[in-house]
Amino acid sequence: MINELLFMNGYGVYVLSAFSFTLLSFSALYLITKVQFIKEQNKFVAKFGSLNSEKAKSAKSQRINKEILANATNN
Amino acid sequence: MFKLLNPNKIFQVTSKAPKYILFLFVVVLSVGLTEALILSPEDYKQSDAVRIMYVHVPAAWISLGIFSSITFLSISGFIFKNKNFFLIAKSLAPSGFVFNIIALVTGAIWGKPTWGTWWAWDARITSMLILALFYAMYLISWRIYESEEKVFKITTFITILGIVNVPIIKYSVDWWNTLHQPASINILSKSSIHPSMLFPLLIMTAAFALFSLLIFLMKYNTELIKIKNKGLDRL
Numbered sequence: 001m002i003n004e005l006l007f008m009n010g011y012g013v014y015v016l017s018a019f020s021f022t023l024l025s026f027s028a029l030y031l032i033t034k035v036q037f038i039k040e041q042n043k044f045v046a047k048f049g050s051l052n053s054e055k056a057k058s059a060k061s062q063r064i065n066k067e068i069l070a071n072a073t074n075n
Numbered sequence: 076m077f078k079l080l081n082p083n084k085i086f087q088v089t090s091k092a093p094k095y096i097l098f099l100f101v102v103v104l105s106v107g108l109t110e111a112l113i114l115s116p117e118d119y120k121q122s123d124a125v126r127i128m129y130v131h132v133p134a135a136w137i138s139l140g141i142f143s144s145i146t147f148l149s150i151s152g153f154i155f156k157n158k159n160f161f162l163i164a165k166s167l168a169p170s171g172f173v174f175n176i177i178a179l180v181t182g183a184i185w186g187k188p189t190w191g192t193w194w195a196w197d198a199r200i201t202s203m204l205i206l207a208l209f210y211a212m213y214l215i216s217w218r219i220y221e222s223e224e225k226v227f228k229i230t231t232f233i234t235i236l237g238i239v240n241v242p243i244i245k246y247s248v249d250w251w252n253t254l255h256q257p258a259s260i261n262i263l264s265k266s267s268i269h270p271s272m273l274f275p276l277l278i279m280t281a282a283f284a285l286f287s288l289l290i291f292l293m294k295y296n297t298e299l300i301k302i303k304n305k306g307l308d309r310l
Binding site: 005008009010011012014015017018019021022025026029030033034036037040041043044047048051059062063064065067068071 | 082083086087090108111112113117122123124126127130131134169170173176177180181184185187188286289290293294296297299300301303304306307308
């Protein structure tokens with residue numbers, strides 16, 4: 001059964017390499033995008049941490065900034 | 076209407092959505108792979124080589140759909156002077172480009188057992204390669220130009236030039252004698268593909284669409300945080 005599935009009447013090499021290439025491309029794109037996201041999120045947290053209390057208060061008044069910080073602590 | 080497209084409001088949704096989309100994608104992809112590799116029948120002529128269709132065709136469809144969306148968004152961004160349209164377009168481009176490459180590579184792999192060659196300068200393959208070049212130019216433009224106004228103009232110009240190629244890709248099989256067969260799936264008339272093959276094809280298309288949505292959301296969130304990072308610098 002497994003041999004049949006892998007051999008695919010002689011076309012297994014072509015079929016499985018096409019599917020593997022697709023899944024590898026998906027994984028690579030997902031990982032690259034995730035790394036870029038985490039990098040930018042960490043940069044935001046570091047910059048936010050370096051603000052003085054007045055500036056931090058003003059930045060926190062924006063809902064999106066609060067969301068970014070909340071997401072960063074959840075991840 | 077554009078108030079709904081306010082990034083501050085959108086982020087509330089886009090920051091939480093990726094984990095649900097990822098779960099849904101894994102489920103749909105698992106069903107799609109089982110259907111495509113095990114349950115769907117082999118073709119009477121191409122035998123099991125036909126299974127490559129389940130990755131090749133959805134990848135080509137989605138790369139064309141994304142490029143059309145990018146063009147629409149870029150032109151709309153220009154008309155309505157809305158930066159968010161450009162941001163959405165920019166976030167869609169990486170997955171569109173990767174799907175285009177997948178369509179080209181899986182097409183080459185499919186070409187070897189069916190046509191006896193990895194590559195031919197056939198109208199459809201060549202026009203898909205040209206689309207990949209437009210995607211590459213679009214992505215490179217965002218990297219090399221720093222001025223916002225300049226990059227909006229240049230990327231819109233690239234998409235307007237590139238969109239001319241989209242109908243050429245679609246109708247190349249009807250306009251010229253190519254190695255590709257004419258379209259088997261028609262929205263307006265009866266499709267010539269058997270339902271036992273159409274079902275896995277649609278499931279795989281749904282999985283690929285979910286993946287591009289996932290990448291789009293992650294990329295869009297990254298772009299929003301980048302903007303907010305610049306905002307913190309200005310405080």
